[in-house]
Amino acid sequence: TQLLEQSPQFLSIQEGENLTVYCNSSSVFSSLQWYRQEPGEGPVLLVTVVTGGEVKKLKRLTFQFGDARKDSSLHITAAQPGDTGLYLCAGAPYNQGGKLIFGQGTELSVKP
Amino acid sequence: DSGVTQTPKHLITATGQRVTLRCSPRSGDLSVYWYQQSLDQGLQFLIQYYNGEERAKGNILERFSAQQFPDLHSELNLSSLELGDSALYFCASSVDGHPGDTEAFFGQGTRLTVV
Secondary structure, rough: OOOOEEEEEEEEEOOOOEEEEEEEEEOEEEEEEEEEEEEOOEEEEEEEEEEEEEOEOOOOEEEEEEOOEEEEEEEEEOOOOOOOOEEEEEEOOOOOOOOEEEEOEEEEEEEE | OOOOOOOOOOOOOOOOOOEEEEEEEEOOOOOOEEEEEEEOOOOEEEEEEEEEEEEEEEOOOOOEOOOOOOOOOOOEEEEEOHHOOOOOEHHHHHHHHOOOOOOOEEEEEEEEOOO
């Protein structure tokens, strides 16, 4: 069974602090995505990483795909209250069509 | 607004009943995905259809079935409902069949409560 383990599950920080969310698996994925979900809404795609070792930046967010394509991280610099939400990683297994394996999510709260 | 429309938004029904959840994908998207989100299991992939054909299957119970119609809308049928089926059910759509290559857009979900 392919699993993605996300940590931490909950994170409460002050505005201006930095944080890192980790997504780990024993399985190899063809690509990995990060989503953000607000209460009452569906997940919204933030980024897709497809190459082992790839680093992508989206303003204050930095995403990294591990060299072995089994893990990923999301780093937020100088967090703001608007970053509050549920962050989900999702891996696309090889040769399984459109299936995505989601991590359990990280509930981030940024206090002003 | 993602462009993916799910109806109904909320559904309360009794154990043993059958319900149908409906999804209209974004205009031009050929692929539809169904997911179940619960507190203990997180977001679980159920099934994917691409242009009317089943493309991938996940942890979908035998009591659940889905289909994609010629106009590309999709329905998820849940039968013999149990308390444990209470969850948020999301539909997502994408242009092609592989979410790693293209963005999948999620609807707002249907919250199903089985009592």
